[in-house]
Amino acid sequence: MDALRHMALGCCVISTVAGMIRVFWPENSFAPVINAVLALYIITAGLQMIRGTNWQDLATEVYRLSSAAGQTTEDFSDYSRELGLSASAEAIRKVLQQAGIQAVVQLQNETCQVTLLHASDRSQAQTILKTSCGTLPYEIIAGGENP
Incomplete structure (x- = not known):
């Protein structure tokens, strides 16, 4: 997991420095020089990040995360x-x-x-429920006092 954090931190630092140079010095006569130095810095930082990364630990961590994700299925x-x-x-x-x-x-x-609502509807309701309910158990309760 440390390898992933170091790679993410390296990308953030590179992006921050590049953005700061562009914001604080947007238009100047040194733009080609700044762009070249920025490109060299990005390449150097990227190479250091790649070289310093423990690829075996990174691969193991990614594999562990992917296998752990498949095991935590919930029962719905x-x-x-x-x-x-x-x-x-x-x-x-x-x-x-x-x-x-x-x-x-x-x-x-x-x-x-x-x-x-009406007790007189009981026989018709029973017929409808027999044909409509399938395997769902049902119970008819004659409610109300309406005929």
Whole structure:
């Protein structure tokens, strides 16, 4: 990791010096000389940085970082299942709404609970839920006192 830090520091120093020369001395008669000295300085600093770098440690560190990145995968299967169940409950709510059944659809303990506004809609809702729910468990709760 030290090798990476030294390379990054070298690049920063080179860029800073070049920028400072350009900012503080933008237009002058010595521009070709400054550019030549700057180019030589950049080449010299780059060669020192390359020569001073421990390439074996650098390669080992990069390999370690790349192999460590692949091992830290997180398990999102529970979250994925929860999203799927939520989407299923929302789809059931829409199907019931399209059929003209007023109901509240909630997901409780991985079971789709349907609370009907009108108890008379129970048989039609049961038929729709049998065909629409698939493997999702559901429960119909006759809500409200409306006939």
